[in-house]
Amino acid sequence: MKFLADENIEKPLVDFLRGKGFDVLYVCEQHKSISDEEVLYLANQEDRILLTNDKDFGELIFLQRKISQGIVLIRLFSENTSDKIVLFNKLLKEYSDKLKRHFVVLTERQVRIRKLD
Secondary structure, X not given: OEEEEOOOOOHHHHHHHHHOOOEEEEXXXXXXXXXXXXXXXXXXXXXXXXXXXXOHHHHHHHXXXXXXXXXXXXXXXXXXXXXXXXXXHHHHHHXXXXXXXXEEEEOOOOEEEEEOO
């Protein structure tokens, strides 16, 4: 599984995923300050699941009908990176088969998953 981490994703989460053996392209490292549409285009071009804290991607996908290989939107009340890592690890264990071609919203209380057409 390959990921594209938006620039609003914390570096420790990127490092965690890389440490687990995932191929993670980090926008901050190679494509700093590109638009949301460019981020989505890059994820699609490289067949990567987008990781983001930016709910604007929901508008791009559902209102503007942009194509996506998959998006994980992290919406936690806590800004604590270690909390995000714990929840993301749980997401990988329980829902890894639901990340590709799905829009996933990860919160402290639940995981919402919607299939993308």
